[in-house]
Amino acid sequence: MRIVIAPDKFAGTLTAVEAARAVADGWRAVDPEAECELVPLSDGGPGFVEVLHAALGGRLVDARVSGPLGDPVPARYLVVGDTAYVESALACGLHLVPGDRRDPGRSTTHGVGELVAHAVDRGARTVVVGMGGSGTNDGGAGMLAALGAEPASPLRRGGAALAGIGGPVDLEAARARTAGVRLVAATDVDNPLLGIHGASAVFGPQKGADADQVQRLDAALTAFAEATDPSGRLRGEPGAGAAGGLGYGLLLLGGTVESGVSRVLDAVGLAGLTASADVVVTGEGSFDFQSLRGKLPHGVARTAAEHGVPCLVLAGRVAVGRAEAAAAGVTETHSLVESAGSVEAALERSAEELRVLAGKVARRWKR
Template sequence: MRVVVAPDSFGGTLSARDAAEAIATGWRRAAPADDVRTVPLADGGTGFAEVLQSALGGTLHERTVTGPLGEPVTGSWLQTGDTAYLEAAAACGLHHVPRERRTPDVALRATTRGVGELVAAARDAGARRIVVGLGGSATTDGGAGMLAALGAVAHDASGALLPDGGGALARCAGLRPPPAFDGVELVAAADVDNPLLGTHGAAAVFGPQKGADAAAGAELDAALAVFADVLATATGTDVRDEAAAGAAGGLGAALLALGARRESGAGLVRSLVGLDAELDAAAASGGLAVTGEGSFDWQSLRGKLVTAVARGAADRGIPCLVLAGQSSVGRREAGAAGVDAAYAVADEAGLEASLADPAGTLAALAEQVARRWSR
């Protein structure tokens, strides 16, 4: 039977390609007769550009840009024809902030300025369609840093320019005129559908993983509310409650306010890499799909990649399995999303071992799962 292995990256431990190869290796050990096909995926976050280049080719342009803490980092964008694919995480990703530096102060001042620098580079190179992959950010600045890099700088009531970071937006009173993208289509390829504010918003849901404690999270949410008012006045569009406005720490809101069209990052990649054709072949052979990510949790059910794979499998009547680093989704919730079973490396090998040898322990888990599911 055909087994389609289509995972996302596993946090900072395995790229999507490496995760797919590890799962395929383990599966083949247990079921050598199965036709195992690897289709590495991304949902807009880390690995977005790499996965698309593997599938589409194109030219990857590298550029030194401002990182989330103001330090220079190497960002990149992929050019295919007149389309540019940007990975926001390349400029402001959480992987640029070591775990020991993820503090409330850092969460309050992290910036998306580098994303704006990449957007400007793609625009200046002649791109007529700019697709920004959203996810995996270290920022909660509502996209203010990106806008500033494009010329729409935030200022306080006295006209003084605000420093970078979401915390400073509590004093935001206006924006310099936002940039015009005449003749350029903007697309926000989001990994989640969260709104900008509130209990399901950018600060409350994603702030803790970026270093924000309860007090910093509340401060950021209040600051984003102020910024949402300013953004609505400046652009004539109030996007705070739109789906994906809270993606990448509110970067989605800034893009939507600029007129970007929202797409599911996972759905976009699924289409571009040919996942549907592979699932059709799996269905014809009575096969199944295997997907995965670092942490399979309730956030995974809000538009992330595993749900896109699960929906595709369910549409064809084939099982979908999730292999993750850690899993906290209940069986009922997983089933409602189209996932037949979920397995976690940490449950089988232990968290310490899984971090020490992520590829080896993932392959071992896949081998065990294959013995249960292969015909």
Template sequence: MRVLICPDKFAGTLSAPEVAAAVAAGWRETAPADRLDSRPLADGGPGFVEVLGTALPGRRVPVATVDPLGRPVPGEILLTDAAADGTPATAYLESAQACGLHLLTEAERDPRSTTSYGLGVLVVTAVEAGARRLVIGLGGSATNDAGAGLLTALGLVPVDGTGSPLPYGGAALAAVAGLTGAPRLRGVELVAATDVDSPLTGLHGASNVFGPQKGASRADILLLDDALERFAAVLERDLPGCPPGLAAVPGAGAAGGLGAAILALGGRCESGIGIVRRALDLDSALDAADLVISGEGSFDHQSLRGKVVAGVAAAARDRGVPCVVLAGRVSAGRREAAAAGVTEAYSLVDHFGGEEHGGLVRAMAEPAAGLRALAARLATQWSRSG
């Protein structure tokens, strides 16, 4: 039997390659004769550069940058050369390396003051290295500044009515009156690889939907939403080529509004899982598979809106191939999951006895062991040799 294993990361516990390795090990315990093809995936969030680095010819360049509070943190960019088909020299970057929520403790989360400046450092490094095209993975951010920090690092500084530079963070944008300087981009092409189509502002915007998980109170959300609305108007007015109605453009709200900054600079949004899917030639692997196993830390309603599992399940469904999801926790409705192409879904929390019996604690503490056990059990149900 030909089994394709293509999970996302389990946020906070395992990287996508670690998840794939655990699933493969469990399956082999039951059905060692089966052919396993492991292709860890990412949708633009944490792990984007690592996953692409396993598939694309290029070099990974370490970069010293800063986290959402301005503290030193290591990052890297993946640089690939120009291709024979005309694809320009490309740099792949990951916003989570500099803006990631995982870089902060729970007590440090405050989207009023966190900054995307560190991503700007990565962008400048990629431009200086000679890349003509930048693909920036967006996701898992601790910021809500609509890319104001990113723009500052590029040389385009938000200022108040007196012409003074604003402090970092989304809250300061309530006083934004204009921009000074010019972005140091040398005409590079910008692509935002994102897993969400959220607008920048409004009920479904960056502040309302993702602000709470970044530490925002209800009062903070109202403040931030108004501040981002004001900043979007300034970007439209002062940046030639900025799309009209920026705040409502799908994808503008990705990663705390980083999507809006990239769009304002003349960039575009693309599906993160689509970019990874092409780079890893996932379609060929899907064509050859008898069963597909995907997964992520939390399989919920957001999973069905452009994330890894949704992309994999839809592609498997189109080929008539069953797709099983293994997750830390499963809360997506069965009917919705089935419509998206998911045949079955299993959770580590349930495997370890449910939340009422400590299942969540064990799922966080022993994810690899749990995945191995689930995969071994899955092989008894699905494998011809098992």
């Protein structure tokens, strides 16, 4: 029996690589003859560079850049030919901000701009920026400042500082720095920059913003949008609100928004691997309604369905009904919390409990 194991990360507990190994170990413990193909995945968030490096090879380039609070952090990007793959979370990820210092009004994407500049200065002609897992809400202003946009001071100090941006932002130097380079925002978030579906309202609370701060941050991003795109054309583009508005910053430089899931699935050759599989297993921390809006498990399930292969979801928690899951191409869903008996057990012993759950599922499918 051939099993393709293609999970995303279990946010806060397991990387995609760790999750894939846990599932494989649990499955093989029950069915030693099973052929397990491990295909850890990323939708553009944490793990993006690791997953693509495993699939594409290439060269990892180390750099030291500004973190979300301005402190230096180690980061890296992947170079394959003349294409650089940048994982924005390595420079501005929420995981880089201690819980007691989380303030999306102060955090900046300046380090992302430093990574982009590093890659461009070394010959990259295409830069793919993986989005997701950010701790920022600055509309990409910090990134633009790192590339030369003026006035640099308010742009690099986080989303709250944009409320006092005043006059227009000069993007000429930033656009010149990236001239001739194809910029791609790899994301499956389709939120605009502003409003009730925008970066501040939807993602701000996840980064520590309360209701009042959400309103202030949205107003600050509105001021930034007026100073950078008076026509209003780009602020409503799908994906402009990704990574706290980093998508908008890339759009200002002439970038495009593409599906992070599709890019990664193509890179790892999931369609070909699935075609010869008996079962596909995917998973993530929380399988919920957002998962059905183009997130990674949905992409894996869709690929499996195209080849008539059952797709099983093993997730930390499952908040999707059977009918909804089936409509998305998912054959079965299994909850780590239910299997472990409590949220605490699922979090504290994630790898162990995922191995146990995978074993339980394997018994049902063993031939």
